[in-house]
Amino acid sequence: MTSPINRFFSVIPAGGIGSRLWPLSRASQPKFLHDLTGSGQTLLEDTWDRLRGLSSADRIMVVTGNVHETAVMQQLEDLDPKNLVLEKSPKDSTAAIALAAAILEKREPGVIIGSFAADHVIVETAAFHRVVREAVEVAATGKIVTIGIEPTEPSVGFGYIKMGEPIEGAPTAKSVLKFVEKPNIEKAKRYVESGNYLWNAGMFIAPAALLLEQLAKSEPELHAAILEIAEAWDGPQRNAVIEKIWGNLKKVAIDYSVAEPAAAAGLVACVPGNFTWHDVGDFAAIAELQSQGRSGNLAVLGDAKVLADHTSGILVSESNRLVALIGLQDIIVVDTPDALLVTTKEHAQRVKSLVDALKATGHSDLL
C-alpha cells in the first residue's frame, strides 16, 4: 500500500438548497453555486480550490443533482467528468457519500475518502490542510475521522462532538465518545466551558471500505442498493440500474447511518480544527462573515449600484437596479430579478418559514 495521503480522494457532496438563503438560493441555483463571501468565486469553486491543496484535480469527486450538471462543469473546469456523480433526485447525505465511497473503492481498492460540503467557508486554508493530513493518517489506522471545529461561542445552531482520550502517536487527534444533537443554550454553554466538545462540521475522512462496512451494519438494504449502483456505475448498465433502484433509496443523514453507530463502536476519531469555519446558514451569518468584526457597515455582495445613508447590515444584489437604503440598522436586503426580501439580522432564521409559506401558497416557481 502507498502512503495514506497518496490514497486520499476528496469528495464534495454538493446538495442542499439553503432555504434560509432564499431568494438568492433556489432549487435551481442552490447555495453552493453563489459567491457568498465576496471572494469573486462561488462556494463550490472555493471548496475545489481548497481541496486542490490536498488532492490533484483528478482526485476530487463531486456528487450533485442532475439539474446542476451544467453549472458544476462550467464552474469546475478541471473536474474530470468521470468524477462527477449525478443524482437522479436528492437522497440525503448517506446515499451521496456512500455512493462516492463505493464507486471509488471499486476503482481503487484501499482508497481513503474525505467528504467536505460544497457550501461551507473556511478561512485559514493552510491550517485546514494540516488538519486533514493528520486525519488521513489516523483514518489509515482504521478509523472514521471527523474534523471538529473549536467553538468560538456556545452556538445552538450546530451539533457537537464529545471528545475522549488522545490517540496515541497522533499530534492532536482524540477518540470520539459520541455525537450530540443541536443543544439548547444552557447545554451549549456547558459544552463549550468543558473544553471537551467541538462543533460537528460534517467533515468525514475514512477508508471507503470501512465507511461502507459501517453502513452495511446499520442500513443493510441501503448498503446493498448503493453497492449495486456502484457496481454498474462505470459500465453500460448505469442508467438502467439507477432507473430501477434510485427512487427507493432511503433518505438518511450520514450522522445517523454511520457516524453515531461507529462512535458507539469506538471507531471514530476526531482532529480538532483550529481554523475559522462557517456554514453560512443564513443571511445574518453572511453579514457576520462580511463584516469581519467591523459593525455599523453595510456589506454588499453583487454588482448593485448602492446609495446607503445611516445603514448597516448586508445587501445581496443579483439585479441591476439601484438600491437606496436610508436609516436601517442590521438590515438584510436581497434583491433578485423576480423576488425581493427585506428583513433584519435578528429575523434571518425566519426566512425558512417564509419559504414554507411560499410552498403552501403555490409559488413553487419562486423556490
Added chain:
Amino acid sequence: MTSPINRFFSVIPAGGIGSRLWPLSRASQPKFLHDLTGSGQTLLEDTWDRLRGLSSADRIMVVTGNVHETAVMQQLEDLDPKNLVLEKSPKDSTAAIALAAAILEKREPGVIIGSFAADHVIVETAAFHRVVREAVEVAATGKIVTIGIEPTEPSVGFGYIKMGEPIEGAPTAKSVLKFVEKPNIEKAKRYVESGNYLWNAGMFIAPAALLLEQLAKSEPELHAAILEIAEAWDGPQRNAVIEKIWGNLKKVAIDYSVAEPAAAAGLVACVPGNFTWHDVGDFAAIAELQSQGRSGNLAVLGDAKVLADHTSGILVSESNRLVALIGLQDIIVVDTPDALLVTTKEHAQRVKSLVDALKATGHSDLL
C-alpha cells in the same frame, strides 16, 4: 355680469416632481401621475373629478410641462385640448397660474379662477365644494381668497395663514392678516393653540384681473411677459412668442409674488376648510393616509405579490416581483423596475437628500 359661480373656472397647475417620493415619482412620471391613495385613479384624475363638482368639463384648465402632454390627455379624457396649457420648461407657480389667468381673462373677461394643485388629496369632497363656493362669492367682491386648512396638529411642514376679522355677509370667511413661512415646532404649537392660524394649502380663488393687477404691482416685468404670451396664445404667434420670452420668465412662487403683498394690502380673505387635506409630501404621509389611523399594518400600493410577517409600514410596488418582508416596523419599501428604496417612516424626509446625491453622482437617468 352673471352670478359668481357661473364665472368660475378651475385651474390645475400640475407641476413638481415630488423628490421625496423617489423612486416612484420621477421627472418623467411625477407625483400627480400616480395613484398614491389606492383609489384606482391618479392624483390628477382625483383632482379633476373633485373639480367637476364645481366646474363643467369645459371650464377646467390644466397647466403642465410639455413632456406630460400625452399622459395628461390620456388620463383626462374630457379635458378640452384648448384648456391644456403646456409649459416649455418649469417656471414655478406664478408663471403657471398667472398665464392661466391671463389666457382666461382674455377669452372671458370677468372670469374668476380657482387654482388647485394636481397632487393633493382631499377626503370630504362635499365640504370642499361648499368651501370653494363661499370662496368664489367672496372673490367676486374683489378679494383674493385662499382656503386655509384647520390644523389637526402643529405641523412644521406647512406655511400658516393668520386670520383677522370675519368678513361681513360671508358665512365663514375672514380677512387674512398675513402668511407665515413654515414655523419651528414651538411657533407651530402657539399658532395651533391660538386658533387664529390655518395651514396654507396653496389654493387661491380670485378674479383673474385682480390677480394679474397684484402681479403687475409686485413683478411688473413678469406680468408684462405673461400678458404678451397670453395675448399670442390663441393665435398663430404662440410658439414664436414662447420661443422668444419663455426662457427669461422669472421663477417665483405665487405666495411671494401675489399672496403676501396682497395680504399686506388688505386684499386677501380666507375660508377655513373643514375637510381632510393631505399634500402627501413623502412616503410617511402616504403610509399615514393608507393606514387611516390603524397602525401595525402593512399598506400595499400596486399589484405586488406580498408575503409579510410581523411587518408594518408601506410597500409601493411598480414591479411584478414577489416582495417578502419579515420583522420590520414602520418600514417603507418602494420597488420599481430600475430602483429600489428601503427606509423607515422616520427617515422619509431624507429621501430628498438622496435624490440630491443621485444628481451629484451622475445618476440623472434615474431621477
